[in-house]
Amino acid sequence: xxxxxSGFSKKTKAEKIDWLASNYLQDNPSAIDxxxxxxxxxxxxxxxxxxxxxxTLSNYYLPFGIAPNFLINQKLYALPMVTEESSVVAxxxxxxxxxLERGGFEAEVISTEKNGQIHFNxxxxxxxxxxxxxxxxxKLRNSIQSIEKNMKARGGGLLELSLVDKSxxxxxxxxxxxxxxxLDAMGANFINSCLEQMATVxxxxxxxxxxxxxxxxxxxxxxxxxxxxxxxxxxxxxxxxRVDELTLKHHDGKQFAxxxxxxxxxxxxxxxxxxxxxxxxxxxxxxxxxATGNDFRAVEAGVHAYAARNSYYGSLTHAKIExxxxxxxxxLPLAVGTVGGLxxxxxxxxxxxxxxxxxxxxxxxxxxxxxxxxQNFAAIRSLVTTGIQKGHMKMHLMNILNQLHATKAxxxxxxxxxxxxxxxxxxxxxxxxxxxx
Numbered sequence: 001x002x003x004x005x006s007g008f009s010k011k012t013k014a015e016k017i018d019w020l021a022s023n024y025l026q027d028n029p030s031a032i033d034x035x036x037x038x039x040x041x042x043x044x045x046x047x048x049x050x051x052x053x054x055x056t057l058s059n060y061y062l063p064f065g066i067a068p069n070f071l072i073n074q075k076l077y078a079l080p081m082v083t084e085e086s087s088v089v090a091x092x093x094x095x096x097x098x099x100l101e102r103g104g105f106e107a108e109v110i111s112t113e114k115n116g117q118i119h120f121n122x123x124x125x126x127x128x129x130x131x132x133x134x135x136x137x138x139k140l141r142n143s144i145q146s147i148e149k150n151m152k153a154r155g156g157g158l159l160e161l162s163l164v165d166k167s168x169x170x171x172x173x174x175x176x177x178x179x180x181x182x183l184d185a186m187g188a189n190f191i192n193s194c195l196e197q198m199a200t201v202x203x204x205x206x207x208x209x210x211x212x213x214x215x216x217x218x219x220x221x222x223x224x225x226x227x228x229x230x231x232x233x234x235x236x237x238x239x240x241x242r243v244d245e246l247t248l249k250h251h252d253g254k255q256f257a258x259x260x261x262x263x264x265x266x267x268x269x270x271x272x273x274x275x276x277x278x279x280x281x282x283x284x285x286x287x288x289x290x291a292t293g294n295d296f297r298a299v300e301a302g303v304h305a306y307a308a309r310n311s312y313y314g315s316l317t318h319a320k321i322e323x324x325x326x327x328x329x330x331x332l333p334l335a336v337g338t339v340g341g342l343x344x345x346x347x348x349x350x351x352x353x354x355x356x357x358x359x360x361x362x363x364x365x366x367x368x369x370x371x372x373x374x375q376n377f378a379a380i381r382s383l384v385t386t387g388i389q390k391g392h393m394k395m396h397l398m399n400i401l402n403q404l405h406a407t408k409a410x411x412x413x414x415x416x417x418x419x420x421x422x423x424x425x426x427x428x429x430x431x432x433x434x435x436x437x
Contacts, residue, residue, distance in 0.1 A: 009054055017057055034058075048345065064291065064348055066355070067092040071104025072237075072370050079371055080352040081287035086396045088283045091378035092371060099239050105373065107237040107366035113159065114233055114335050116191045116226035118176040118199045124217035126165060129174060132212065132219075133163040136205045140176075140198040147193050156181040158194060174219070176202070179232070184361040186294065186337030188226055195224035228298040229305045230333045237369035238329030239377070246326060251385055257326045259384040260319055264328075267315035274314050277376070278307055281316055281330070284375030288368045292356070293342030293349035299334060306333045317376050330373045334365045400428045410435060 025031035035058040040046040050056040062082050067089050070077040081089050122129045148157040159179040166173045180191050199221045212218050247253035267277040289296040307316050319328045338361050342349050401411050
């Protein structure tokens with residue numbers, strides 16, 4: 001029977017690995033070697049990775065790839081992408097090449113506000129809390145002067161404070177909604193520091209507010225935290241061309257455009273389709289977010305909430321045909337940064353920013369939105385023409401061959417064979433059995 005461990009974080013890395021191996025990996029004699037195999041030979045670099053999180057035992061590698069030929073606002077980019085899914089980089093690259101010959105992508109940042117809330121309980125007269133908020137509001141602003149000094153010097157900082165009454169939904173629940181401009185920083189630590197400082201002042205000032213004293217009813221802060229739902233931090237990306245420019249060897253441009261638009265409308269209508277549709281978009285978004293050291297969980301949460309902003313979950317992309325012009329676009333809420341966090345610590349992240357020509361946060365928002373749009377274009381194009389599996393399984397072939405421990409020579413023969421034959425796990429197994437016999 002497994003027993004809990006105490007003081008685990010205080011153990012050395014070697015002690016942690018020994019404990020794990022003896023308690024959970026007894027049947028795997030190579031477990032310790034596997035963990036050590038992925039250590040970086042550069043001790044200083046390994047220590048940097050060890051310090052990112054607590055209880056680090058090893059490094060978990062994901063492929064760092066490049067999708068070239070992205071023409072965005074008439075500037076050429078190569079997009080660094082970190083992902084384990086076999087078809088993502090290939091699909092993005094194909095979409096980039098397709099639109100390179102048709103004018104490229106256009107992108108613009110619509111707004112850059114981020115936000116957070118001070119959540120509190122108040123069970124007294126709502127008029128009293130409204131009156132108190134007006135009195136305390138300037139004091140809350142003043143209380144964060146030292147925290148936002150550097151941010152304000154760069155043109156950012158706290159923008160606005162407002163009181164929100166949600167007591168009709170949850171008894172006694174109110175919050176102070178705060179909006180911020182954090183410029184090139186994602187801003188999570190900055191926003192949270194401001195909110196917690198203002199929350200402290202809010203409660204302290206409430207103790208001396210006459211109406212609260214009279215009623216013996218005071219507001220009580222529950223928590224203060226930024227929100228990853230950022231519909232006011234919005235970017236738009238699009239592509240467009242004449243319908244006849246969509247004509248390719250295997251499909252007519254007009255028919256393709258009509259089926260493409262119909263596919264988008266289906267994703268707007270049917271939630272079960274929309275979830276998979278948007279997941280494909282996030283294949284591209286997350287890959288660039290990860291490569292640039294940003295928080296893909298925060299981006300995912302905010303984007304999916306945005307997809308459900310109209311009380312139902314629908315497509316993040318849109319398409320239309322007007323006067324013979326096909327237009328395909330996306331709007332995404334993206335809170336990302338180019339300074340702070342891992343952006344200045346992880347060597348590959350720093351390299352990714354060099355590859356992207358050192359963008360600021362706004363430029364990075366545009367690049368990420370384009371990656372999502374490109375990924376979705378590639379997916380929909382496959383779905384309404386050849387089907388998704390043909391291209392996906394071709395890319396997945398190498399993974400299957402590796403799972404089956406194919407040799408270098410066997411891989412070469414298999415790759416040639418499956419150029420003209422459908423790929424499936426069973427088909428590859430049969431092929432290798434025949435080849436080996």
